[in-house]
Amino acid sequence: MFSKDTLKNLTHAHTWLGLIISGALMIIFVCGSLSFYRAEIHQWDRFHNFHKALPKEQTPVSHVIDKLQGLGYDIRFNDRVSIDLPSENKPFYTVFFLATQDGKRQYVNYSFAADDGRLLDLDRNQFFLADMLYRMHYHLYIPNIGFELVGIITLIFFVVLLTGLLIHLKKIISHYYQYRTNKAKDKYLDGHILIGVSAFPYTFMYALTGVYFNLALLFQASFGFAAFNGDFSELDKALGKPDAIQQTASGLTLPTQQYDALLSHIKTRYPTHQLTYLFSYGMTDKAAHVEVILRHPGSLHEYHRLRFALDDFTQLSGDITKHNPAQASAATFEALHYGTFGGDLMRFLMFLMGLACCYLILTGNLIWLEKRVKKRQQSKIGLRFVSAMTLALSSGVLISVAMCFVITRFLSEYFAMQNILVPVFHLSWFFAMLHAFVINAPRKVMVQQLIVAALLFLLAPAYDLFNGMLAIQPLLLADKAIWWVNGALTTMAILCLLIARHYHKGTTE
Amino acid sequence: MWHKTVAGFICGLITITLLPSSLIHFYRDLSAISAAFFITVGLTGWACIMTYCYGAGSAKAAWLRGLYCAVPAVLIYLIAFFT
Known part of the structure; x- marks a missing residue:
């Protein structure tokens, strides 16, 4: 041979x-x-430090956002506030965001109990082994x-x-x-x-x-130059990436309960999916938008990313995974890699x-x-x-x-x-x-x-x-x-x- | 061995980038499917071209093998780009 x-x-x-x-x-x-x-x-x-089962009655996410606002951080409008929702393996809320502390911009994290929303003395960084x-x-x-x-x-x-x-x-x-x-x-x-x-x-x-996963940046850059003459917005379109949503603060405030209503709206629309993550841009401003990650267990396309306006729940970017070949390939790779x-x-x-x-x-x-x-x-x-x-x-x-x-x-x-x-x-x-x-x-x-x-x-x-x-x-x-x-x-x-x-x-x- | 590595890496990257890019220049409507093709088949092709170069007996032979793949890809790309 x-x-x-x-x-x-x-x-x-x-x-x-x-x-x-x-x-x-x-x-x-x-x-x-x-x-x-x-x-x-x-x-x-x-x-050995903390353990509690997931409670049947969970405190709504609006309560956590109220508590977070009570902490008095200055969070910029387009900065992301990530909320990791409670699950069987992590029965409490974890919130992390970029904030100015001692003159430096750095990530801050807080944990809140899932049953009554009280602040937990739990530093995410101390449980470092899995992340390491x-x-x-x-x-x-x-x-x-x-x-x-x-x-x-x-x-x-x-x-x-x-x-x-x-x-x-x-x-x-x-x-x-x-x-x-x-x-x-x-x-x-x-x-x-x-x-x-x-x-x-x-x-x-x-x-x-x-x-x-690791060389995507290198070969996407070369592809962007060769196929689209350096027009990376065209490349993003071919790869099925959602357009960046740039918004400015309106100055008007919505009640935090709007988050609960949005989550129940999403749960009604996607009854077989689990809500895992919530990313807020703009907190409670009228122009704020919210991105959620839905998990569909047992599926090759397990994770779905959707973005909504907080004000009227308009879907700003949808589940493009199934429609774009590059995104579908990437999602399949991800599912195979994580198993x-x-x-x-x-x-x-x-x-x-x-x-x-x-x-x-x-x-x-x-x-x-x-x-x-x-x-x-x-x-x-x-x-x-x-x-x-x-x-x-x-x-x-x-x-x-x-x-x-x-x-x-x-x-x-x-x-x-x-x-x-x-x-x-x-x-x-x-x-x-x-x-x-x-x-x-x-x-x-x-x-x-x-x-x-x-x-x-x-x-x-x-x-x-x-x-x-x-x-x-x-x-x-x-x-x-x-x-x-x-x-x-x-x-x-x-x-x-x-x-x-x-x-x-x-x-x- | 370093020559074989560099020859395979560079010629492989040129080939797998330019072939789907040529397809996009010929048929703009196929850009999404070409991008997916680039991700799935292209990456495997890159490793295959590197393996092909490692099979060569000398550094010169490795560069030649690399160029066998890269030169046609460059020519096709130039035709696609200027037509």
Whole structure:
């Protein structure tokens, strides 16, 4: 099918590219897989500080807006006030907006109880773990260029997938069930190929959607110049983006109850949808407009964005998703990437597939490292450093993530999570690198680091289980979100232990 | 290897940008469908062109492979732009 030279070039590219991006890709996949449970991690995080079920009778949104106006902030007319409406996983209102504080414009957030609208002593930033994992997976906390860098890494990941597929294409069916256990090297390679081939449709989808999300700005700009001669309003029209609505304050005030009437109007029009977010532009001014995000669970087009005038509920921009091909493609990409359309089982399967990609990275790195050790003509100290770095950015990343969960569960009352979680994440893999550098035996280091990661992953679920069983906090056992997160952590611990056992056997053989 | 990467990246981006753009210049009514095509098939095409360049034996061969894809796309675009 391909000449020997081409296959050799492709194999070289597969190894070289895979190794370069493996560290960042490991962070992206571990944090991204856990982000399937982002809402649940929020709930899990908050549990020891605050917990309350969603009340049957909820205070209307107008009451929250009244309270917000009572706080006396100067909010500009076209500035957005975001209201995250109460849900099962977050049974209270969260409001955030841009305001001037101490001479600086910055985001302020407040939480209000869903039953009586009282102000809660709850800083959104303290429950930072879920957001940190989510942001880590798309910009790695690298300032300015992180977002685009992840896009390019994803594009290279796409190429790694295609080169891997082409290398193995001829034997894709005949060798699918091959799993040689005689030699450790063959075993890793067969495992790498087996998981790689099985997970290909999933990894392909993630590579494609990832490139789209992170490099959209770059290729839309080039498309705007080439197709529309730099007329970006024409490009926006082709992409189906709604026109920007510029309005000025009228100076006349509407009653806040107008918000309740608008929400009940939307609920009547869309009875099968859930209202999740409300964005207000202009608060209670007569010219104010309101954007809402509706969720349609179980649908490929799950989220819908609609904009209304607050005064007479005129729809200013509608649900264009179904009518514009580019928007429909983007919405489908979003649904596939988040995996929420298929319910809890689908989400768990996608979580497992994300971990399967981590297995590909671990085995790929180990195969490369062991092959590299056998080459004679190379700098020993250089190899030792590259080996330590590669291990730290594969098994070390698992320790970093596990450490963040442990710190969040045990030390959240003593430290501001927003300040310490990112440094803890980076320090953990840095120490893993030192460990690998000192020991200088790739497989042994990986086994030890996987065992440490497994033990750290198990700490928080064990603590929650004992707390629940000893009836210190019996609600712990009754909360579905907490079960999901602890289940995901236990699954990760079991997988780490299984891989460690597998490698350990290889070492002893 | 860096040459192969740059050749694939640049020639891929040129090809996948100019082909749907040419379609828009020929048929203005198809702008929405071309944009969708650009998002879905185009991005996969970009990765395919990069892979094609990595299959080359040398840096020069990689640039040539990249240009095999980019030059026809540029020519089609120029014809579309000036007609």
